[in-house]
Every structure is written in structure tokens, then in C-alpha cells.
Amino acid sequence: MTAPMFTPSAMRVKRSPIERVSALIGQGTINLAGGSPDPSLIPLEKLREAYTQIIEEYGAKSFFYPGAGGLDQLIHQLKKWCATLDIGGGEIIVTSGAQHAITQLCAALLSAQDAYVHENPTFVETMNSFLFYSPQGEPVAVDDQGIQTSILESRLKTRKSPPKLLYTVPTAHNPLGVTMSEERRKHLVELAQKYGFTIIEDDPYRPISKPTRTLYSMSPENVVYVGSLSKALAPGLRIGFVLTTSHALAEKLRDLEQMDFSTSTVNQLVTAKILESGLIQSKLGDLREHYASKMRLMLESLRENGLEPIYQPQDGFFCLVNTNTYAEELLLKAVKLGVAFVPASEFYFDNTGHTNIRLSIGPVDKSLIPEGVNRLVKALNQNEQA
Amino acid sequence: MTAPMFTPSAMRVKRSPIERVSALIGQGTINLAGGSPDPSLIPLEKLREAYTQIIEEYGAKSFFYPGAGGLDQLIHQLKKWCATLDIGGGEIIVTSGAQHAITQLCAALLSAQDAYVHENPTFVETMNSFLFYSPQGEPVAVDDQGIQTSILESRLKTRKSPPKLLYTVPTAHNPLGVTMSEERRKHLVELAQKYGFTIIEDDPYRPISKPTRTLYSMSPENVVYVGSLSKALAPGLRIGFVLTTSHALAEKLRDLEQMDFSTSTVNQLVTAKILESGLIQSKLGDLREHYASKMRLMLESLRENGLEPIYQPQDGFFCLVNTNTYAEELLLKAVKLGVAFVPASEFYFDNTGHTNIRLSIGPVDKSLIPEGVNRLVKALNQNEQA
Numbered sequence: 001m002t003a004p005m006f007t008p009s010a011m012r013v014k015r016s017p018i019e020r021v022s023a024l025i026g027q028g029t030i031n032l033a034g035g036s037p038d039p040s041l042i043p044l045e046k047l048r049e050a051y052t053q054i055i056e057e058y059g060a061k062s063f064f065y066p067g068a069g070g071l072d073q074l075i076h077q078l079k080k081w082c083a084t085l086d087i088g089g090g091e092i093i094v095t096s097g098a099q100h101a102i103t104q105l106c107a108a109l110l111s112a113q114d115a116y117v118h119e120n121p122t123f124v125e126t127m128n129s130f131l132f133y134s135p136q137g138e139p140v141a142v143d144d145q146g147i148q149t150s151i152l153e154s155r156l157k158t159r160k161s162p163p164k165l166l167y168t169v170p171t172a173h174n175p176l177g178v179t180m181s182e183e184r185r186k187h188l189v190e191l192a193q194k195y196g197f198t199i200i201e202d203d204p205y206r207p208i209s210k211p212t213r214t215l216y217s218m219s220p221e222n223v224v225y226v227g228s229l230s231k232a233l234a235p236g237l238r239i240g241f242v243l244t245t246s247h248a249l250a251e252k253l254r255d256l257e258q259m260d261f262s263t264s265t266v267n268q269l270v271t272a273k274i275l276e277s278g279l280i281q282s283k284l285g286d287l288r289e290h291y292a293s294k295m296r297l298m299l300e301s302l303r304e305n306g307l308e309p310i311y312q313p314q315d316g317f318f319c320l321v322n323t324n325t326y327a328e329e330l331l332l333k334a335v336k337l338g339v340a341f342v343p344a345s346e347f348y349f350d351n352t353g354h355t356n357i358r359l360s361i362g363p364v365d366k367s368l369i370p371e372g373v374n375r376l377v378k379a380l381n382q383n384e385q386a
Numbered sequence: 387m388t389a390p391m392f393t394p395s396a397m398r399v400k401r402s403p404i405e406r407v408s409a410l411i412g413q414g415t416i417n418l419a420g421g422s423p424d425p426s427l428i429p430l431e432k433l434r435e436a437y438t439q440i441i442e443e444y445g446a447k448s449f450f451y452p453g454a455g456g457l458d459q460l461i462h463q464l465k466k467w468c469a470t471l472d473i474g475g476g477e478i479i480v481t482s483g484a485q486h487a488i489t490q491l492c493a494a495l496l497s498a499q500d501a502y503v504h505e506n507p508t509f510v511e512t513m514n515s516f517l518f519y520s521p522q523g524e525p526v527a528v529d530d531q532g533i534q535t536s537i538l539e540s541r542l543k544t545r546k547s548p549p550k551l552l553y554t555v556p557t558a559h560n561p562l563g564v565t566m567s568e569e570r571r572k573h574l575v576e577l578a579q580k581y582g583f584t585i586i587e588d589d590p591y592r593p594i595s596k597p598t599r600t601l602y603s604m605s606p607e608n609v610v611y612v613g614s615l616s617k618a619l620a621p622g623l624r625i626g627f628v629l630t631t632s633h634a635l636a637e638k639l640r641d642l643e644q645m646d647f648s649t650s651t652v653n654q655l656v657t658a659k660i661l662e663s664g665l666i667q668s669k670l671g672d673l674r675e676h677y678a679s680k681m682r683l684m685l686e687s688l689r690e691n692g693l694e695p696i697y698q699p700q701d702g703f704f705c706l707v708n709t710n711t712y713a714e715e716l717l718l719k720a721v722k723l724g725v726a727f728v729p730a731s732e733f734y735f736d737n738t739g740h741t742n743i744r745l746s747i748g749p750v751d752k753s754l755i756p757e758g759v760n761r762l763v764k765a766l767n768q769n770e771q772a
Contacts, residue, residue, distance in 0.1 A: 005550075006638055007497045007519075013641045019454060039446030047449065051437040060425030063433065063620035064749075068405060096482065096648030103645045107518070111393045129645045132493070133393075164391075236449035236651030252392055255399045259489045259515045262482030262648035265622030363450075 009112075012131040016124050017346050024335050030372035033340040035174070035317055036363040038294075041287060042234045046279055050270040058269060066265040068257035069250075070094025070241070074268045077275035078227075078241050084281055085206055087225060088217040090243045091250035096262040098204050098228035098240040102167075103129040105200055105224060105242065107259075108252045110134050114164040117197075119147050121320070121347035121356075122167070123174040126202060130167060138163065139349040144311040146170060146180025149187040162195040171212050172205035175320045175347050175358040177295075177313025179212060189215055192222040199223045204240075207232035207280070208287045209315035220245040229271060231317075232280050232287060237267045291317065294361035294369060301373035302359075310356070317362035320344055325383045327357050333382050339375035395498075398517040402510050403732050410721050416758035419726040421560070421703055422749040424680075427673060428620045432665055436656040444655060452651040454643035455636075456480025456627070460654045463661035464613075464627050470667055471592055473611060474603040476629045477636035482648040484590050484614035484626040488553075489515040491586055491610060491628065493645075494638045496520050500550040503583075505533050507706070507733035507742075508553070509560040512588060516553060524549065525735040530697040532556060532566025535573040548581040557598050558591035561706045561733050561744040563681075563699025565598060575601055578608040585609045590626075593618035593666070594673045595701035606631040615657060617703075618666050618673060623653045677703065680747035680755060687759035688745075696742070703748035706730055711769045713743050719768050725761035 021033045055062050070078075075092045082088060095101040110116065110133040118130065120139030130137055140155070141148050147168055156162060168188070170180035180188070192199050201215045201223050208231055216225040225243040233239075244250055257263075274280065280287075295313055302308065302321065309319035323330055327343035334341065344356035364372060407419045441448050456464075461478045468474060481487040496502060496519040504516065506525030516523055526538050533554055542548060554574070556566035566574070578585050587601045587609050594617055602611040611629040619625075630636055643649075660666065666673075681699055688694065688707065695705035709716055713729035720727065730742040750758060 006494055007500075009497075010494045010638055010642060013638075013645065015641055016644055019644065022453065034451075036450050039450075042446045042449050044441055044445060044449075048438055048441045051441075052434055055430055055434045055437075059430060060428045060620075063428050063430075063622035064422050064425075065420075065616075065621045066624070067408060096646055096650075099644075100646035100648050108392055108396045111395075114393075125644055128641075132642075132645060230451075234446075234449035235451045238452070238648055238650045252396055252399075255401055255514075256396060256518075258402055258405065258485075258511055259399065259518060260482055260486035260646070260648065262486050262624055262646065264482075264624045264650045264653050267650050267653065 009132045012135060013128045016128065017342050018125060021331065021340050021342050025340050028338055029335065030339045030368050030375060031363050032359045032372050033342045034360055034363045036235055037231050038290065038363060041290065043279060046274060047234065047270065050273045051266070054266060054269045054273055062266040062269055064265055066261055066263050066268060068261060069254035070263065071265065071268045071272070074272040077272045081275055082227070082243060086211065086217065087206070087214050087227065087243060088220060090220060090245040091247060093242045093250055093253045093257070094263055094268060095240045095242060096238040097230060097235065098202060098226050099125060099129070100262065101226045101240045101242045102126045102200065102202060104253050104256050106130055106133040107256050108249065109165060109198065116165040116167060117152065117163045118167040119169065119173070120349050121175055121344060121353060123169060124346045126167065137349060142173060142176055142178065144178050146173070146178060146184045147188065149184050149191060153191055156191060156195045162197045165198050165200055166192065167200045167202065169202045170215060171203055172209045172314060172316025174316070175318045175344055176311055177309065177316055177319045178311045179209065179314035182213065185213060185215055185218060189219045189222060193219060200226060202226045204228035204231050205316040207284055208291050210288070216243065224249065232284065233271065233274060237271055238263065239267060239271045291361060294366050295319070297366060297369045298359060298361050298373070301370045305373060305377045317360045319359050320356050321359060322356050323380060324355050325380065327355055330357070330379055330383055334376055334379040337375045337379050339372045339379070341376065395518045398521060399514045402514065403728050404511060407717070407726055407728050411726050414724055415721065416725045416754050416761060417749050418745045418758050419728045420746055420749045422621055423617050424676065424749060427676065429665060432660060433620065433656065436659045437652070440652060440655045440659055448652040448655055450651055452647055452649050452654060454647060455640035456649065457651070457654045457658070460658040463658045467661055468613070468629060472597065472603065473592070473600050473613065473629060474606060476606060476631040477633060479628045479636055479639045480649055480654060481626045481628060482624040483616060483621065484588060484612050485511060485515070486648065487612045487626045487628045488512045488586065488588060490639050490642050492516055492519040493642050494635065495551060495584065502551040502553060503538065503549045504553040505555070505559070506735050507561055507730060507739060509555060510732045512553065523735060528559060528562055528564065530564050532559070532564060532570045533574065535570050535577060539577055542577060542581045548583045551584050551586055552578065553586045553588065555588045556601060557589055558595045558700060558702025560702070561704045561730055562697055563695065563702055563705045564697050565595065565700035568599065571599060571601055571604060575605040575608060579605060586612060588612045590614035590617050591702040593670055594677050596674070602629065610635065618670065619657065619660060623657055624649065625653060625657045677747060680752050681705070683752060683755045684745060684747050684759070687756045691759060691763045703746045704744055706742050706744055708742050709766060710741050711766065713741055716743070716765055716769055720762055720765040723761045723765050725758045725765070727762065
């Protein structure tokens with residue numbers, strides 16, 4: 001092709017800093033960058049068994065086209081999963097991970113002239129989906145209690161019409177690690193009811209977080225819930241889901257899934273089999289404690305070096321640290337010293353955050369966290385001397 | 387959600403007749419509808435072994451996030467696959483099947499005001515992807531030699547500006563079963579060069595078809611190639627690919643894959659392992675002959691009942707038959723008699739084809755083809771009597 005002309009939508013989608021950094025991670029690099037779960041917690045033997053069992057049980061049907069919307073076996077198990085995690089009830093549409101779910105929701109609901117509110121900072125990769133469909137994003141600041149609903153309310157009061165959507169990661173926020181307080185949750189849902197916008201509740205960390213009420217359970221008509229098995233089971237299966245009480249939306253999402261049919265049949269059956277076994281459900285407390293203990297060690301290691309996160313993380317994989325130095329430059333030094341993190345400026349949509357870095361306790365081996373922080377501090381010191 | 391307002395793009399995506407019909411297929415229904423390969427040809431034991439081997443070899447890495455654009459191991463094998471099938475060389479972007487590839491290409495290249503040419507009839511499900519991005523489709527008739535390039539040429543001569551894209555299934559057309567002649571291929575590529583549009587060559591049936599020159603190999607700068615392993619290996623893995631000589635397009639497709647990351651890591655590794663083993667490559671001739679013999683039996687069974695396809699199918703799974711009766715009504719009777727097919731009117735974009743049906747020899751057991759046709763004929767006879 002000579003000089004392809006990309007669409008304005010496609011031009012708004014940028015290579016994420018997480019993808020950029022993951023290309024820099026070599027052997028021996030301590031990975032404080034990725035959002036993957038701890039490899040030691042992926043139940044490999046159980047997965048291997050499940051593939052064998054599914055292929056024996058379903059034969060060639062394991063490898064037929066999946067059709068749109070998800071297989072009955074998996075939908076059945078995900079409904080139970082939603083009950084176990086107090087998410088709420090409704091129609092389930094299986095997706096190829098939560099990122100795919102967000103994209104499908106934007107495809108259904110967001111036109112180029114539609115405004116949407118999102119947290120600032122927010123997860124840079126899901127913002128690609130929003131930006132593809134509309135450039136009309138409106139950032140609202142997050143503090144240690146979650147999105148600042150008072151700021152949101154004052155904006156809503158002066159708007160002619162409400163935004164179409166509001167995107168939030170209320171539990172174990174990415175990249176801040178904070179969890180929205182009960183009070184803020186109530187206020188946010190009230191605002192959605194009063195002004196008439198739809199909240200997309202992106203909740204991948206729930207299975208490994210302290211229990212909270214979902215926004216969805218507080219007001220199912222105003223919230224679409226997005227769940228994921230990437231953190232509690234394994235991201236490489238690519239299984240997520242949308243939960244909604246709107247049959248019309250569920251049907252439209254099934255229509256839209258015909259545009260990719262991307263959710264592997266055999267992986268859906270394997271995930272259903274593992275959910276049915278109760279394996280993950282029985283380990284949720286252990287998973288939570290495993291990641292909490294890694295985060296405690298991360299915070300301790302930072303503190304020993306005079307570093308503090310911007311807010312104390314409540315759950316999940318991430319904390320955000322202001323290094324008071326240009327993060328992209330720091331990254332190059334850090335990678336040379338054998339540690340990787342994600343520069344956070346692209347998580348901000350108000351041209352700030354250039355000195356902030358996202359640190360993850362997800363994929364790193366716990367024993368390497370102190371040395372990872374040491375290397376980071378070494379890079380910081382080099383930077384100051386330079 | 388109270389009354390979700392769907393976007394105009396989402397409203398243009400309709401439930402495909404193939405999805406509708408597959409919901410009607412019960413136990414005992416002879417399936418002349420689906421586009422799945424023959425279940426007896428899916429190498430189950432090899433797939434089971436490959437999952438075990440990959441999980442042993444790669445451990446938790448089998449289940450990490452896939453990243454965008456495909457794993458190196460699979461890209462390496464797909465390059466060899468493209469050489470084996472004389473497709474041509476270039477950059478490979480792995481996708482979750484060919485349908486996902488088409489959607490990603492439309493996302494990169496097609497704005498709502500962009501015109502595109504497609505065959506008439508054409509594959510209804512890929513048209514969903516085009517229609518989502520632009521309503522400006524322009525059908526051009528297909529005959530037994532493929533798309534009628536003389537009609538296309540006369541239209542191009544009178545246009546102010548060329549269409550942005552042209553979509554074609556040149557080999558084993560869906561639903562007509564015809565393969566574009568060498569002469570038409572040359573003419574089509576010349577038109578793309580002269581008028582400056584990009585051809586999307588959707589080629590899922592190549593591995594099971596008689597050798598032909600790809601449009602891509604005739605003019606890589608004007609053609610983007612879309613390939614699939616769904617017909618030669620298994621659709622449930624969801625593995626397809628884009629092949630292009632445009633680095634800019636390859637990079638943009640990688641960016642856009644961040645919007646779903648939908649291609650399962652373990653399935654990519656399993657597919658690479660099976661390609662590496664040479665298993666499918668060694669069986670391509672057998673696969674081709676297996677489907678050809680099923681098609682011969684289908685045509686014979688039709689002929690015995692006084693039925694002929696509109697054009698003689700060359701390869702692939704499909705032939706199109708004019709039943710001279712309203713196909714949707716016929717379907718209801720046929721399903722009651724235990725046979726399913728796809729009414730073809732939605733494959734047409736000029737409000738014709740209401741009496742045409744697409745018959746498939748893909749998933750049906752060969753021995754059931756004559757009985758399937760008998761049931762179809764019974765339904766036709768009932769219709770005439772009614």
C-alpha cells in the first residue's frame with residue numbers, strides 16, 4: 001500500500017506506554033511495569049488438565065466457531081461468579097477480556113460527538129477505546145476516596161446536556177491503587193440517576209480486593225459492569241464479560257461481537273470448567289493476601305528510600321509515585337540498571353504527571369521487590385547527579 | 387440502563403442469518419448452513435498434545451497477556467505458511483480470526499464518508515464490519531469468473547474520486563463458490579493501480595482450494611491480504627492474520643489491537659506448534675480432496691432432484707441455489723423436516739436474492755449430504771403444494 005490514509009479515529013489511538021515498556025524488558029530486568037498477575041499464582045496444572053478434559057468431553061465442538069455473546073456453559077458459571085463476588089445479576093455477554101468489553105461498549109454507545117467523563121489519571125489503555133470512538137473526553141480528578149464527585153456535580157450543573165458515559169475503575173484504581181469510598185459511590189450513582197448518564201464500571205481487580213459494593217448493584221439501570229478473569233485466573237485466556245440489565249444493550253453487544261467472534265471456544269469451555277471446579281473461588285482470600293503482602297513490601301521498600309506513593313493504595317497491583325524528575329528519562333536509566341516501570345504522564349489527560357511513575361507488584365517475584373526499588377533509587381540518584 | 391441510545395454505526399450491524407440459523411439447528415438437523423470445517427478433520431489429538439506441550443514448555447508465559455500484533459513464534463510460522471501457500475511476503479499481524487482482521491482494517495482505513503466496493507452477493511458477516519464503519523458500500527455483480535471488473539471499470543471512469551477500499555473473496559467465493567479467473571485478477575489489480583484504491587483480499591479458503599495467484603502477490607502495494615487458519619486447522623482457536631508490505635499500516639494495526647488484545651496467548655503458541663510440526667501442510671491435498679468430494683456429492687444430489695447451483699462452485703464450502711420460492715419461509719419448513727441452510731437475501735445488497743439459499747458442505751458428515759438434499763426437496767415440494 002502506498003501511503004495509507006488512516007481515519008481520524010485510528011489516528012487518536014496511540015501505542016500505550018505499557019506496550020512500549022514491555023518491549024524494553026529483557027532477561028534480568030525486574031518488572032515493576034506490567035499489569036499481569038503473579039506467574040506463580042496461575043494454576044498451570046489445573047489449566048493443562050482442563051484443556052485435556054474439555055477436548056475429551058466436547059471433541060471437535062471445542063474448536064467450532066464460538067458464535068456471538070458467549071457459550072451457555074460459561075455464561076452459567078459467570079452468573080454464579082457474579083453472585084459469589086456480590087456483583088449483581090443481569091445478562092452476561094462474554095468478551096475477549098475486559099479491554100474488548102470496553103471497546104464493544106464504546107462501539108455500541110459512543111459517537112464522535114458524544115462527551116464522556118473519565119477519571120484523571122485513568123488507565124491509559126482503555127482510554128484508547130474511548131478515544132477511538134470520541135475525542136470528547138472530560139477528565140475529573142481522583143483523590144484517595146476515588147473520583148471527586150463534587151467536581152463532577154458542579155460541572156454537571158452547568159452543562160446543557162449530560163455526558164453520554166462515565167468511565168471509572170472504582171476498586172483498586174489503575175494507576176492510583178485507591179478504592180472509591182462508599183460515600184462517593186453513592187454520590188456518583190445519584191448523579192447518574194439525576195442527570196441521566198451511564199456509568200461503565202471497569203472492575204478487573206474485584207476478585208483480589210477487599211469487598212466493596214459495586215456501583216452496578218447500587219443502580220443496575222445506570223451502570224454497565226465490566227468484569228475480567230485476567231487477574232484471578234489468567235490473562236492469556238482472554239476472557240472477560242459485560243453484565244447489564246438492559247436486554248437491548250445485551251442484544252446489541254451480541255450483534256457487535258459478530259464483527260470479530262474473537263473469544264476462543266476452547267478457552268471459554270476451559271474457563272467454565274475451572275470456574276465449575278470452585279478452584280479460584282476457594283483461593284480468593286489467599287490471592288488477596290498474596291498481593292497485599294507484596295504491596296506492603298513495596299511500600300516499605302519505598303519508605304526506606306524516602307519515597308511515598310501519591311495516595312496509599314488500597315488493593316490491586318499499582319501505586320503511583322512522584323519522582324520529581326522527568327519519568328521518560330528516568331526510565332532509560334532504570335532499564336539500564338535492570339528495573340522497569342511505566343512513566344505515568346499518558347495516564348493524565350491534563351498535560352500533567354510527567355514526573356509520576358506507575359509501580360506494579362503484579363508480575364514481579366515478591367523477593368525481588370526490594371532490589372527493584374533499590375535499582376529505581378539508583379537511577380533516581382544518577383539523575384540527580386547528572 | 388434505561389433506553390440506551392445506540393450509535394448510527396452500531397445500528398447498521400444486524401444479526402447475521404448464519405447466526406440466526408445456527409440457533410435453529412437441533413439434534414438430528416442436517417447442517418447445510420454453517421461455514422465450519424468438517425469436525426472429523428480437526429486434529430483433536432494433536433491439539434490436545436500441543437496444549438500439554440506448550441504449557442510444559444512455556445509455563446505461566448502461556449497465559450500472560452498477548453500484547454498487540456502477535457507473538458514472534460507464531461509470526462515466524464505464519465511467514466513460512468505464506469510461503470508454502472504462495473501468498474507472498476510482508477509484515478504479519480496476528481488477529482483473532484479473519485473477521486477480526488477485516489474489522490481492524492476497516493477501523494484503520496474506513497471513515498463514515500468513505501466509499502468502498504464489494505462483491506454482490508458477498509459474505510454477509512464481513513459486511514457487518516464494513517457497514518459499522520461506513521454506509522457507503524457499492525455492490526458490483528459477480529459471475530462465474532468472479533467480480534465483473536468491466537462493470538467496476540466503467541463505474542471508476544465516471545467517478546470523481548476512487549473508492550477507498552475494495553473487498554473481495556477471490557478464491558472459493560462466499561456464498562457463490564466461484565474462484566476469480568486469472569484474467570479478472572489481473573484486470574482488478576490494474577484498476578487498483580490505475581485508480582488508486584486498496585484491495586482487501588479475504589482468502590480463508592486458500593488452504594483447501596486449488597492453487598491460484600493471490601491478488602497480493604500480483605501487486606503488494608495495492609492489496610492487503612487477510613488469511614485464516616479456521617478452515618485448515620480449527621476456527622475455535624480464533625487465529626487469523628493480515629499480511630501487508632506497508633509498515634505504517636502494520637504499525638497502525640498493532641496500535642488498534644490494543645483496543646482488545648483479543649488473541650489468546652496460549653492459542654497463538656499452540657497454533658505455532660502445530661504449524662511447526664508440518665501436520666497441516668502435509669495434509670492440504672487431502673483436505674482439498676475431502677471437501678471437493680463432498681461438493682461433488684452435493685451437486686450430484688441436487689442434480690438428481692432437478693436442482694442446479696447458480697454457478698458451478700470451484701472450491702470451498704458453498705454453492706448458491708435459486709429455489710424459486712421465498713427462502714425464509716422455506717427455511718422454517720426445512721428445519722421442521724430436519725435440514726438447515728442459510729437464506730441468502732442478506733448476502734445481496736441490491737434487494738434481490740430472496741429465493742436463493744446458501745448450501746454448505748463444510749460441517750456436515752459426507753454420508754448425510756444426500757439425505758439433507760432429500761429433506762430440502764421435501765420442504766420445497768411442501769411449499770409448492772401450500
